[in-house]
Amino acid sequence: MERITARYYIETPFEVERAAAVLAGEQSSGTFVAVPGETEELKQRFAARIETINHLETVSEPAIPGAKASSGKYNRAEVEVSWSVENFGYNLPAMVSTLQGNLYEITQFTGLKLMDLEVPPSFGDHFKGPRFGIAGCRKLTGVQDRPLIGTIIKPSIGLTPQQTADMVKVLAEAGIDFIKDDELLVSSANSSFEERLEAVMRVINIHADKTGKRVMYAINISDEVDTMLRRYEKVVASGNTCAMVSINSVGLSGVKKVCDQGELAIHGHRNGWGMLNRHPLLGIEFPAYQKIWRLAGVDQLHVNGIQNKFWESDDSVVRSIEACLKPMLGGYSILPVVSSGQWGGQAPETYRRTQTTDLLYMAGGGIMAHPDGPAGGVVALNQAWEAAVAGLSVEAAAQRYPEFGNSVKKFGSN
Known part of the structure; x- marks a missing residue:
């Protein structure tokens, strides 16, 4: 299935890979704890996927409130995450809720910004876009x-x-x-x-x-x-x-x-x-x-x-x-x-x-x-x-x- 990819600039007091996994899980098939219905088959089809992680600088003060860093350090990175179009179809509000929903409230992040997104060619068949x-x-x-x-x-x-x-x-x-x-x-x-x-x-x-x-x-x-x-x-x-x-x-x-x-x-x-x-x-x-x-x-x-x-x-x-x-x-x-x-x-x-x-x-x-x-x-x-x-x-x-x-x-x- 075609996928939508979003690139985020993040800051976290945790390991970047761990925080990225939380983002991917929270915004697709997962939650804060494993649940019985989240089978491997389900995850294979609907779970968000971490595509790339680019580690950036480390800072000593958080950008916004969130979890405290026990080490006193906050890690910044660029993270690319993708979702199957099956998750929301050609529904713009559902897409935005996925790419920009509760992830801003996740305590693992002391900074998060959606930098860019890429949609697959099939979106051109479902959205007419600007008429003029x-x-x-x-x-x-x-x-x-x-x-x-x-x-x-x-x-x-x-x-x-x-x-x-x-x-x-x-x-x-x-x-x-x-x-x-x-x-x-x-x-x-x-x-x-x-x-x-x-x-x-x-x-x-x-x-x-x-x-x-x-x-x-x-x-x-x-x-x-x-x-x-x-x-x-x-x-x-x-x-x-x-x-x-x-x-x-x-x-x-x-x-x-x-x-x-x-x-x-x-x-x-x-x-x-x-x-x-x-x-x-x-x-x-x-x-x-x-x-x-x-x-x-x-x-x-x-x-x-x-x-x-x-x-x-x-x-x-x-x-x-x-x-x-x-x-x-x-x-x-x-x-x-x-x-x-x-x-x-x-x-x-x-x-x-x-x-x-x-x-x-x-x-x-x-x-x-x-x-x-x-x-x-x-x-x-x-x-x-x-x-x-x-x-x-x-x-x-x-x-x-x-x-x-x-x-x-x-x-x-x-």
Whole structure:
């Protein structure tokens, strides 16, 4: 039978082999003590299997609470464990419960993080994956050979539908490719989902009729599943091409249900990501995380940004972009969404380190607070990426492009 393999970074006060055996047993056919029904035949078919162990460093302080080390030493290692697909079939929640379930609570571990996972080719027959991905999002926006340039409606919450629509009109006329709601806004006291959708799409449709360019608007539909599906239908009927879902809040089955409708590009917002990842020895690493959401069908996924305003390092952001761009199951394409304190000044370093323009590059203040207004902000971001691909430095680009030069004056010292 085909197997799924997961790679973990672990820390334990016990022998690594012993701790790995506990993980494999607890997450398959075993428990803390031998039970009569766990026959050799059963174990041969359903028990998890330890594939590899790579011993790393030893430390004197535990990363998180767990069993105390009598020796005062805690051993770290990379461990690969595999499970037969028979254990859970093609059931994503059951798979995640296996790969990320009670093992985080096992006392033998003072650190454990799921680093990556590999699924067999048959998953491609059972999961359609992203319906649009990179190529589809480019087709929907008409953008080729450069990043999609996007922004976020700010203030995050508090604007009326008409105020939001007025802002969208300015941005559309400025040449923006993509606009999204902030994750904090779905349907508020002064901006119901229905009224905001109607007001914004009136502007986008008029602009599309006039210019031929349809701005992609990721309106936030996050809610209970039935409500999301009703909203999804309204988004489709409005002529829009995209919807946003807060994937950690909605959950795997809810997101997959939305993605399975297949008519809209789904913008996956990962708010809450720090809770899952920020500790170096607890949670899940992005390569594993993005594969789960690719299987669910998300088309776009946040990866943070170079020189961002959050805690994540540039190295981590680069690894996340590379993970999204790595082929999966013969073509499960997902568009990396670069955001968090971005303006054009980070474009040269982003391109130097990733060598790709297959990005949705989002700037909030970098567009809205540009000295020449939002139009200047959009122009400056396009100039920044033109310069980045040409190999120009920020300084050289500022000399060549007036709007980008004004960005440097405004944001360069921040």
